[in-house]
Amino acid sequence: MKDIVQVKDLTKRYDNGFEALSGVNLNIREGEIIALLGPNGAGKTTLISTICGITQASAGSVKVDGHDIVRDYRRARGMIGLVPQETHVESFEKVVKTVQFSRGLFGKRRDDALVEKVLRSLSLWDKKDSKLMQLSGGMKRRVLIAKALAHEPRVLFLDEPTAGVDVELRKDMWEVVRGLKEQGVTIILTTHYIEEAEAMADRIGVINKGQISLVEEKNALMQRLGRKTLQIELAEPVEAVPQALSHLPLAAEGGKLVYSYDSQSEHTGITGLLNEIRDAGLHMTDLQTRQSSLEEIFVSLVKEDA
Amino acid sequence: MNLYAIKAIYIFEMSRFFRTLWQSIVSPVVSTSLYFVVFGAAIGSRIDQVEGVSYGAFIVPGLIMLSVMTQATTNASFGIYFPKFIGTIYEHLSAPVSFLEITLGYVGAAATKALFIGSVILLTAYLFVDIQIQHPLAMVAFLVLTCTSFALLGFIIGIWAGNFEQLQLIPLLVITPLVFLGGSFYSISMLPPVWQTITLFNPVVYLISGFRWSFFGTADLPVGLSLLAIAGFTAICLATIAWIFKTGWRLRD
Ligand SMILES: Nc1ncnc2c1ncn2[C@@H]1O[C@H](COP(=O)(O)OP(=O)(O)OP(=O)(O)O)[C@@H](O)[C@H]1O
């Protein structure tokens, strides 16, 4: 698959001398959904702002579909839609007007049918004549999405699109994003809701302290880093791991024993464990296995970096 | 050239103007009327004529210039400062538009508003005095050029300003004094020689002089010089704006 966005050695030093991006390399594939994860202040917004032309890079380059974002900014920016993290809006303007404005600004002919379609897809059509200040926070965020979609971008940046959006709406938005992907739009999203990345993304990028520490297929990542745990419910509670089993990666939690293992390895050690438990004279009532979530993976990654 | 972008910005700015249309008309009408009462009726009754024109008519070009310059500047500065202030500027910065298109949109809208207000003042003036415009085409040209160049200046101020105080600082501290001292309400020839020389450093003098010439056919200074001055001023503003967008000064981190 072709790389639609190519970020090369991108460095951003703000005027106060702070280096928010330190040599970022990232290739985004056409048609994928990539989620950028990273703690507060990692540089996610800075990266997006630099690609979209809101801040100037200190060094390095970005190409969008082969067009340099500085030299050939018209073509590059013309393909990009941006939904910023902060919900800045023109309070006195009407929803439909502000969406039409965005389309014009991006050099597209007025198209009322398209604007209607976009507003409907975001459940905003009945609010089209409301002033922006009359909308709730979640609605304003959707207006920003509508503004970005109004000029039919091929690459869409969503900087924390679901922050402050209620659960039901969040699911609706996921549907919208999936629909865009089906139409071939490439989507880059940042989020602090890891289940969101887990649900949506094809690939996950982790950024920390201005550097990309990992980019990987979501599924591969979860398999590679995913530790599994086996929970063994006991008929009679134990307080500590019995002496005979203490050589195993085993923990006691009230009425159960918890064994963690790597699901990818050839020898998971489960058969041995179960034999030893029987030999120790313990009675099992139930067994459960659990795969660690992306969230746990993410937390451990960021910790490693620290 | 991204014409749709220019149009989008222009319409957006004008719609704000039309939302408050009545305020936009009422305040210049009221202030112009006040000027006529104070300068035209009260003081003017003691001054016969200036350069062969009744004092009431003599101040009309200056009055129009005063409003037009202030309006063009404040409208343009506010127009670009506002999105910067509330953060919606992100959209302009990420759009496939050049500095020229953004400038044309904002400056065009601000100049249109100033032109509109200038016309309202001229019509109001007709209620008070009898004016014959000798060179109507030149009059319109001077008016349009002044609206445009001061809108350009306002645009620069709006980008430069870091807060609302700074936004009002230049119109208040620079433009208003320069216009008042620029011969709006008197002919430069009425000043003592030393002040006449000093006044020549005030760029506004050239604009008002040229504008007044288009009304009455007489001027303090040659019309060519006035045109040159306004062209020079416009060029400086344009160059500054080109530099701002090239460097991203006060716009892009
Ligand atoms: N205009 C600026 N001037 C100086 N430093 C800045 C500026 N904007 C951001 N920074 C710094 O750059 C770093 C990265 O900020 P950025 O907004 O990119 O983080 P983020 O990953 O988007 O965080 P969050 O999850 O909180 O949105 C932070 O340390 C921030 O303080």
Ligand SMILES: [Mg+2]
């Ligand atoms: Mg951010």
